[in-house]
Amino acid sequence: MSAPKIAMLGLGSMNGAILAGLLSGGHPVEQVVATTRSASSAQAKAEQYGITVLAEESAEDANLQAVRGADVVVLGVKPHQIVDVCAQIKDALAPRAVVTSVAAAVTVKMMESALNPDQPVIRTMPNTPLSVGLGVVGLAAGTSTTPAQVQQVSELFAASGSVHVLPESQIDALTGVAGSGPAYAFYLAEHMAAAGVEMGLDPELAADLAAQTLYGAGRMLVQNRGSADAAQLRRNVTSPNGTTQRAIETFDDAGMAATIRAGAQASARRAAEITEQLSSRG
Numbered sequence: 429m430s431a432p433k434i435a436m437l438g439l440g441s442m443n444g445a446i447l448a449g450l451l452s453g454g455h456p457v458e459q460v461v462a463t464t465r466s467a468s469s470a471q472a473k474a475e476q477y478g479i480t481v482l483a484e485e486s487a488e489d490a491n492l493q494a495v496r497g498a499d500v501v502v503l504g505v506k507p508h509q510i511v512d513v514c515a516q517i518k519d520a521l522a523p524r525a526v527v528t529s530v531a532a533a534v535t536v537k538m539m540e541s542a543l544n545p546d547q548p549v550i551r552t553m554p555n556t557p558l559s560v561g562l563g564v565v566g567l568a569a570g571t572s573t574t575p576a577q578v579q580q581v582s583e584l585f586a587a588s589g590s591v592h593v594l595p596e597s598q599i600d601a602l603t604g605v606a607g608s609g610p611a612y613a614f615y616l617a618e619h620m621a622a623a624g625v626e627m628g629l630d631p632e633l634a635a636d637l638a639a640q641t642l643y644g645a646g647r648m649l650v651q652n653r654g655s656a657d658a659a660q661l662r663r664n665v666t667s668p669n670g671t672t673q674r675a676i677e678t679f680d681d682a683g684m685a686a687t688i689r690a691g692a693q694a695s696a697r698r699a700a701e702i703t704e705q706l707s708s709r710g
């Protein structure tokens with residue numbers, strides 16, 4: 429069976445990461461078309477990825493052109509734009525086209541209300557490590573979406589990460605852990621490297637040490653799933669009364685465990701808050 433034709437509306441950080449994962453997984457470039465707002469961005473992205481990219485700035489109907497004949501449409505614009513883009517493209521979509529949103533906070537119901545009746549919809553929450561084949565995607569199906577369509581979209585993402593089909597009510601929690609999660613790891617890397625510089629290390633070396641340490645620790649977490657959890661792996665590094673123990677005590681004294689939980693939960697709450705704001709916009 430030939431690869432599905434994909435239209436990506438918006439090609440910024442998230443859809444760019446998804447596209448990079450798809451192309452690395454062997455999806456043919458001629459089976460993908462994307463759109464951006466600005467012409468300069470369209471040109472840069474077309475050169476970067478080797479696909480056709482149309483700009484709204486150059487052609488008002490860029491999104492309509494892109495979705496005609498598409499099997500899967502991936503909406504990668506900002507949350508407040510999703511419903512308007514659904515309304516814009518609804519009559520250009522093939523009835524079988526699966527409208528897949530990556531936006532935080534935008535519900536299946538909001539999208540279905542803006543599309544024609546029975547258009548298949550999928551709400552996802554991906555993360556940017558899809559760009560390197562190590563992403564996470566949470567996926568919730570709409571009311572007219574068949575299991576075969578869920579499978580089709582899951583397979584597109586599975587080439588570049590782990591896919592979790594779950595009730596829509598759990599998407600915000602997944603956002604707090606995995607959608608926003610890469611930023612927490614990058615934040616940790618920033619401050620581990622900064623500490624190294626403050627202790628006299630060359631900045632390049634400090635950045636390399638932080639990156640490689642988080643990369644190695646991440647691989648250990650994944651490879652040891654089922655045999656040793658994160659807490660066990662942490663204990664394995666922590667010699668009694670040694671250096672790591674002093675570091676972890678310092679984190680605990682500063683309330684860092686509670687702060688990390690509060691941060692992830694605040695991300696999820698912010699998603700719910702945006703849903704509220706979008707709902708009251710009507």
Ligand SMILES: NC(=O)C1=CN([C@@H]2O[C@H](COP(=O)(O)OP(=O)(O)OC[C@H]3O[C@@H](n4cnc5c(N)ncnc54)[C@H](OP(=O)(O)O)[C@@H]3O)[C@@H](O)[C@H]2O)C=CC1
Nearest residue numbers: 438439440441442464465466469504505506507530531532
């Ligand atoms: N960044 C992340 O890690 C994650 C983001 N998301 C979700 O992904 C979505 C996009 O976020 P992100 O990629 O960070 O945002 P970006 O600002 O990086 O990208 C937005 C893209 O949309 C394009 N765009 C704007 N208006 C239109 C339009 N009317 N038609 C077509 N394209 C348009 C922009 O064009 P131009 O290039 O010209 O500016 C840009 O390419 C959001 O809904 C967010 O919730 C979900 C999970 C993780």
Ligand SMILES: O=C(O)[C@@H]1CCC=N1
Nearest residue numbers: 531532603607608609
């Ligand atoms: O920060 C955001 O709102 C988006 C959604 C998850 C990650 N980035």
